[in-house]
Amino acid sequence: MKFERLLKGGLALAMSVMMVACANESTGTTTNEGSATSTATGYEGSGDLTSFKLGTLGPRTGSVAVYGLAVTNAARLAVDDWNAAHGTKIEMIYEDTQANETQALNIYNKFVSDDKVAAIIGGTISSESIAIAGASSDTGIPIISPSATAAAFTNDSGNNVFRGCYTDPQQAQLVADFAIDTLGVKKAAILYNMSDDYSAGLEESFKKEFEAKGGTVVISESYPADTVDFRTQLTKISGEDIDVLFVPNYYQDDFNITQQARELGITAQILGCDGWDGVLSVAGNNASVLEGAVFINQYSPDMESVQGIMEAYRKAYNEEINSFGINAYDATMLVLNAIEKAGSLKAEDINAQIRSTEYQGILGSIKFDENGDPIKTPIYVTIKDGQYVTYGK
Amino acid sequence: MSGVVMFFMQIINGLNIGSIYALIALGYTMVYGIAKLINFAHGDIIMVGAYLSLVLLNTGMHWSLATILSILGCALLGFTMEKVAYKPLRKASRISLLITAIGMSYLLQNSFQIIFSANPKPYPAFIHLPALKIGSITISSNYYTTFIVSVFLMIVLNLYIKKTKMGKAMRSVAEDEGAARLMGINVDQTISLTFIIGTGLAAVAGILYSNCYTIISPTMGSLPGIKAFIAAVLGGIGSIPGAVLGGFILGMVETLVKAYISSQLADTIVFLILIVMLVFKPAGILGKNVKEKV
Structure with a gap:
């Protein structure tokens, strides 16, 4: 009897908490959306060329957390490396989408209206990436996903959307x-x-x-x-x-x-x-x-160019990096490079720079077609003596 | 390769899948026949057996000892499961018992996911007997071991139930629990023993299955569990030779449809056969048509 009452009480409490949470979420969305639509084109990240913000997002919790953690962690590592090499104070803001599209949109809105990031590295999985790519048409903020393979991500969006990985x-x-x-x-x-x-x-x-x-x-x-x-x-x-x-x-x-x-x-x-x-x-x-x-x-673990990041990632997060992380590192470096070359935090300048440059990253050269899909060195991996080895090496 | 050789190779493929289904179906049918419970957690016991033997083998234990300990471990789990989850519900409606069994299945799957993570793990296969060569057809050792083990277990189980005192007790409990109790048969003990044998069989199936397909994961038991349940129903649930026959028929139909009609249609045709079968012979191929007791 006592147990039953306890259970009922607990359920009621849980329900009310859920309702409050839902209410919060919905108000959060509307206010954010309001400010996002009021942002005119000609979007520009806040700060100057030595101290601005970038944003990255992906599922850091839940069943596909392994992908989101790799992307957001490697993107942070890339910014740290860049800061150390260039003496800059660039900040990488990272958020957890929980693999939820609504959550990803909320994060996108926070990135462009509160943090005023100069570019976004993400999303990690295809569905959330498609959601933010669609929402980005009014700001034109550079978005580069290191891992969204669905064709719709670049097909159904503006020329500010890029992907660092191959489509299927x-x-x-x-x-x-x-x-x-x-x-x-x-x-x-x-x-x-x-x-x-x-x-x-x-x-x-x-x-x-x-x-x-x-x-x-x-x-x-x-x-x-x-x-x-x-x-x-x-x-x-x-x-x-x-x-x-x-x-x-x-x-x-x-x-x-x-x-x-x-x-x-x-x-x-x-x-x-x-x-x-x-x-x-x-x-x-x-x-x-x-x-x-x-x-x-996307990479082969025996490539010399990726040894540094593999080691650094292991040291920073006590875990092995995967291909999502390696791609995210390269994509972040590509964006930082484009911003430096453009000499501006204006979205259109950065986009133009990404579009016109052939970037040399740790995974070889990469440039983008008119759709925003990558043209890059294909990497073939073979299995030799129980190890992944670059083909032909 | 000639068409005839190809046909025989496919027959052997069918027998292999069939013997795996048969082995799992044995445990299903055993528990159903005596305790009148469709133990949906049976497929997951296969998974538990596979993981237990993996953990033991990884400690460097000899495969024979690891196998015996895994069987005992699963039997203990079956015993506990019956005492904790099923016995208190023995007087409840059939539906409550069925739901509990489904719950048990999810409980096992998810707790193993927490312990071992959802990532599939490699299983160190230990059956390395020489392959059998008949003309141009090679039969790998996994094939004939599974076949021999399932037929052997069928014979032993059948003898056990027909010839021993404990087997007699099982049959009487199956027929009429109340009357059996009045005759001085320890019903609780008999049902416990049924579960111990049934889950022990599942462990054997799990170990042979993992030797054949060397990747194991917490959800590995669900699909073979369902297929074996179909095999048991097809053969006549409650009948031991029926389970084995049902398993072989299912495996053979599945393989031949895939090979000669279409891979896409295989499951459709298998389930169609099941429906037709149940419409015309609801008790299954070897099942007895028992009149409902009033």
């Missing part, structure tokens, strides 16, 4: 080009997850590019989510004469597929995209089956 179709195209131009092969098989947009999208783009370049996709097999046994599809594939097997999935599936393909005697070269990053974490003492597989990625 770009990745698949580059892998198809690699197969034809570098490996010189003509016959491919594909095994993809039909219930996943990422995987199905990559399959479509790969097939299109591979066949446009004169190759043939001999067989394309699919499977539903949560599959662990691919032997039926692979047995079918093993009956065909193929040079490469394209496996555009996330690393758990990639590992199972590769292991079972090798077991069934498929010796074709295995190719993949950035979903392969992390595949060694599930390989354990079976890493030898992955030997020789090649995938496109």
Whole structure:
């Protein structure tokens, strides 16, 4: 009885807290939105060239926190490095979106109306990035996301929006080009997850590019989510004469597929995209089956240019950096470089600078097409002796 | 590769998936047959068994000892689960019991997610027997071990229930709990034992499963759990040979549809067969059509 009353009391309390929280949130949104719309074009960050603010955002809590933490932490590290090298007092403000679009919009509004940041590094995941890119049309503030891969992020927004990573179709195209131009092969098989947009999208783009370049996709097999046994599809594939097997999935599936393909005697070269990053974490003492597989990625851990940031990140946050973080570091440096070159904190000047410069970062050269998507050095990673190694090195 | 060889390879693939389903379905059917409870947490016991054996193997323990300890660990978990969550509800409606079982399933999944994180982990497979070669077909050791173990366990379980005193007690509890109690059978003990055997079987399934697919994660048990439940229903839930037969049929249909009709349609066709089956033979292939007692 006592327990029941306690429970009811607790529930009522929780509900009222939630209601208050909701009310706060909604008022917060309206006031912020009001001031955001009143900001005229010709937006300019506050401060001068030696002490201004930048903003970065991403999910720092919740189930996808690993991505948001990497982006925001690495962006802060980049500003620290820049300050140390240039004697400036630039500040990186970071906020937690909780992977929530409304929250991301609130943060965007805070960035442009309260903090008056000069540029935004973010968002981290596609949905929140699309939300802030859409909202940024009236300020034109430079937004560069190191990790939003959805095509809509740059397609449906103004010329102040850039991304530092490949889009999914770009990745698949580059892998198809690699197969034809570098490996010189003509016959491919594909095994993809039909219930996943990422995987199905990559399959479509790969097939299109591979066949446009004169190759043939001999067989394309699919499977539903949560599959662990691919032997039926692979047995079918093993009956065909193929040079490469394209496996555009996330690393758990990639590992199972590769292991079972090798077991069934498929010796074709295995190719993949950035979903392969992390595949060694599930390989354990079976890493030898992955030997020789090649995938496109944002970086390769054996690149000399990334050793510094890997070490610094480990020291600062006691954790290993991932490709999201490395891209965020590069994107932040790119923005700082553009601001220095532009000699102004005006949004339009910075945008023009980003658009016209080919930047040399730790991941090689990067410039942007008219859409704001990157044209950069593709990095192919292969697995050698149970390690990620740059292909051809 | 000729069409005939390909066909036999697919049959072997089907038998492999089938024996995994059969092994899991054995535990389902055992608990259902005697305690009249569909233990939805059964799939998650598989996961617990896999993680237990992973932790033990990582300490450098010999695989045989690790396997025995994992089975005992799961049996203990099954025993506790029954005493804590199911026994107090034995007089409650069937629905409450079912909901509790679903709750148990989420409890296990989420607590393992907290302990081991949601990231999948590599499992150090230890079955390294030579592969079997028949003509141009190679059968890997995982395939035949799982097959042999599931058929062997089916025979042993069937004998146990048919021939031993404890088995007799189980059958009588299954038939009429009240009458069994009046006859001096310790019902609580019998049901506990059923759970201990059922969860022990799940641990065996978990370990064989992880040897075959060497990545384990806290949610690994849910899909095989559901498929095995279907296999048990198909074969006639409550029947031990039925569970194994159902498992093999399910695995075979799934594989052949994927191989010769379409991968996209595999699940659709499997579930369609289940519906048709239940419409025309609700008790399953080997299930007895028991008249409802009034």
